[in-house]
Amino acid sequence: MATRMIVTVLALMALVLPSHAQTVDDIIKRGKLIVGVNTTTPIFGLMGKDGQPEGYDPDVARLMGKYLGVPVEFVSVTGANRIPTLLTGKVDVLICLFGITPERALQVAYSIPYASEAATLVGPGSRNVKSIDDLKGLKVGVPRGAMQDLLLSPVAADKGITLQRFDDEATGLQALISGQVDLAGTGLLVYRTLNRNDPGKSYEVKVVLRELHFGIGMRRGATDLLQWTNTFLYFIKNNGELDAISRKWRELPLGNLPVF
Amino acid sequence: MDYVFQFGAVWQDFDKLLLGAWLTVRLSAITMVLGLAVGILGAVGKGSRSRLLRGLVEGYVEAIRNTPFLVQLLFVYLGLPAAGLKLSPEQAALLAMVVNLGAYATEIVRAGIEAVPRGQVEAGRALGLGPYQIFRLVVLMPALRVVFPALASQFILVMLASSVVSVISAEELTAVADTIVARNFRSFEFYLVVTGIYLVLTLAFQSVFALIERRLFGRWAGHT
Numbered sequence: 001m002a003t004r005m006i007v008t009v010l011a012l013m014a015l016v017l018p019s020h021a022q023t024v025d026d027i028i029k030r031g032k033l034i035v036g037v038n039t040t041t042p043i044f045g046l047m048g049k050d051g052q053p054e055g056y057d058p059d060v061a062r063l064m065g066k067y068l069g070v071p072v073e074f075v076s077v078t079g080a081n082r083i084p085t086l087l088t089g090k091v092d093v094l095i096c097l098f099g100i101t102p103e104r105a106l107q108v109a110y111s112i113p114y115a116s117e118a119a120t121l122v123g124p125g126s127r128n129v130k131s132i133d134d135l136k137g138l139k140v141g142v143p144r145g146a147m148q149d150l151l152l153s154p155v156a157a158d159k160g161i162t163l164q165r166f167d168d169e170a171t172g173l174q175a176l177i178s179g180q181v182d183l184a185g186t187g188l189l190v191y192r193t194l195n196r197n198d199p200g201k202s203y204e205v206k207v208v209l210r211e212l213h214f215g216i217g218m219r220r221g222a223t224d225l226l227q228w229t230n231t232f233l234y235f236i237k238n239n240g241e242l243d244a245i246s247r248k249w250r251e252l253p254l255g256n257l258p259v260f
Numbered sequence: 261m262d263y264v265f266q267f268g269a270v271w272q273d274f275d276k277l278l279l280g281a282w283l284t285v286r287l288s289a290i291t292m293v294l295g296l297a298v299g300i301l302g303a304v305g306k307g308s309r310s311r312l313l314r315g316l317v318e319g320y321v322e323a324i325r326n327t328p329f330l331v332q333l334l335f336v337y338l339g340l341p342a343a344g345l346k347l348s349p350e351q352a353a354l355l356a357m358v359v360n361l362g363a364y365a366t367e368i369v370r371a372g373i374e375a376v377p378r379g380q381v382e383a384g385r386a387l388g389l390g391p392y393q394i395f396r397l398v399v400l401m402p403a404l405r406v407v408f409p410a411l412a413s414q415f416i417l418v419m420l421a422s423s424v425v426s427v428i429s430a431e432e433l434t435a436v437a438d439t440i441v442a443r444n445f446r447s448f449e450f451y452l453v454v455t456g457i458y459l460v461l462t463l464a465f466q467s468v469f470a471l472i473e474r475r476l477f478g479r480w481a482g483h484t
Contacts, residue, residue: 080438084447087263107445141429145442164349164429165439171338171427178341180349 023224024068027092033070035061036077036091040170042193043249044097044115056249057095060114060216063241064095067232078168079146083107086217093229094217097187099147109222110215111229113257114242119147119209122176122191123183125202132207136160141172141181148185151209176203183207189250213258269446270453277450280436281457283350287432288419288465291357295418296411298358299365300400306370317366324363330424332356337428353425353432361418368410372403405477412469416462423458433457 027033037057039047048054053074065072077085077096086094086108097117100110121140123129129138132152137160142148144165156163166172169186176184177198183206194203216229236242237257246254270277305317324332336359337352347355376399384398404411426435437454441447 080442081447083445084441103443104445144435144439149439150443165431165435166429167427167438171334174338175429178338179346180337180341 022219022222024228025224027068027225028070031070032073033061033065033068033093034073034075034091035064036075036082036085036094036096037061038078038082038096038168039076040078040168041097041187042170043187043189044117056115056245057097059245059249060236060242061093061095063236063245064093064216064229064232067235079143080167082217086219089219092218092225096217098214098217099212100215101150104217107220108217109220109226110217111226112233112259113213113215114233114237115214115246116211116255116257117187117189117214118211119151120186120188120205121148121183121207121209122173122186122194122203123206125204127182127206129183129206132159132161132209135183135207138162138182139164139180140183140185141166141175142185143167143169143172146185147212148209152185185209263448265449266446267449267453269444270449273440276436276440277433277454277457280431280433281461283430284419284422284432285461287350287354287357287422287425287430288415288461290354291361291418291422292415294358295361295365295415296369298362299369299411302362302366303369303373304395306366307373321363321366324360325367329356329360329421330427332360333425333428349425349428349430352428353422353430357418357422357425360421361414364414365411368407368414369403371410372405372407373399375406376403401477408469408473408477412466412473415469416465419461419465420458 035058037053037055038045039053039055041055041057043055045053045055045057052058053076058074061072061074075085075091077091077094082094082096082098083104085091094108095114097115098104098110099119100113104110121129121135127138129135132155139162140148140152140156141164142152144167146169149163149165152161152163155161164172164175164181166175169184169190172181172184173186173190173194175181177194188205188208191203191205195201216233218225218229233242237254243254246252302317302321305313306321308314333353333356336356337347337349340347340352380398380402381394384394389398422432423434425432426438429435431439433454437450441450
């Protein structure tokens with residue numbers, strides 16, 4: 001009886017667990033590329049009016065699907081759950097503003113960079129902040145586990161910063177608009193969206209914490225997929241397709257991206 | 261799956277998890293007390309002769325019970341500042357939890373009050389008890405005794421639901437675990453341990469409830 005129950009449960013789990021596509025052939029055979037994107041990071045990833053993800057990352061994902069010759073299926077991930085989502089095989093790759101760090105590379109394999117951004121703190125024009133040292137006594141909202149969180153957490157207590165961690169960037173930005181935090185952690189470009197949606201506050205980038213480059217993340221064993229992805233990125237960096245995506249969403253040319 | 265479990269990482273940060281659990285316990289305990297108070301007031305309001313009061317309570321209960329707790333929480337923290345009420349994450353979490361539990365408790369307590377036979381109230385009157393004494397001794401206590409198991413399970417639900425207040429940056433147990441996991445990616449180990457901590461909290465609360473039930477309602481045993 002017990003054995004039969006265990007077998008049933010395992011069989012059900014096998015139905016729920018997606019198959020781990022580890023190679024380019026696996027993906028082509030399955031007929032779709034499953035990509036984890038974050039739809040709460042305006043410009044890089046947001047939910048379009050038609051309910052489909054749009055932005056820099058989804059465009060790169062669709063381009064990747066085009067060159068693989070398969071349609072793309074999107075799975076929404078957050079900064080906090082993206083690595084578990086990848087490691088448990090729910091997605092083939094992560095294209096979700098995924099900053100490259102050696103700690104993360106212990107868990108996942110990164111492609112060469114396909115985008116650059118900076119971890120910044122944004123606030124209203126009236127807020128007089130020029131560096132981290134001016135943050136004493138201020139409430140700073142950051143996306144949990146994101147670069148702003150990692151850079152500020154070790155110094156927050158010393159510098160008298162009240163660090164508030166939100167599950168995603170959008171909630172932190174909403175808290176900024178609501179006046180619940182004084183500054184919010186985001187990227188270089190989001191202040192434009194803020195000024196469109198909440199005019200009159202003259203939001204601007206107050207502190208650039210660090211320049212970041214983003215890679216496409218995959219499971220560490222997926223060397224075949226990694227090799228193909230790097231080849232694909234090399235190609236679209238040279239033929240202008242990636243530059244077009246950058247101009248469309250960032251309103252900036254692609255610029256020079258480092259390789260490794 | 262070739263994954264090496266590393267529970268050492270959990271014990272390293274266990275004190276932080278306990279600190280988070282402590283906020284969970286405080287939020288939940290205060291919510292249970294205040295939520296029950298709101299529930300009793302709501303139940304009284306629902307049984308009142310004033311149609312306006314009945315309508316207000318009805319509207320409150322329906323609005324809260326038919327909308328997601330997460331949305332209520334976001335509304336309190338991110339929406340209310342537009343109306344001039346700016347609460348800290350912990351205050352906003354507490355308010356949202358009390359308002360939420362209050363609505364459910366209203367219905368539960370009301371059911372208990374309705375279960376009290378009319379004759380009992382009349383008996384109280386015949387014994388010369390005043391209206392307040394009748395309400396407290398003849399109606400409310402027997403009513404609470406009847407619905408105490410339902411209340412207790414609602415209390416547990418509110419404690420478990422407190423895990424979502426991490427979205428407004430209140431640093432309770434789940435938020436602490438999320439933050440640590442976002443740093444070391446040991447999600448399997450941490451969430452397993454956090455699940456265990458919630459289980460321990462639930463069992464602890466349940467034994468407190470059992471104690472309260474014996475203390476408060478023990479002498480009522482056999483009566484209705």
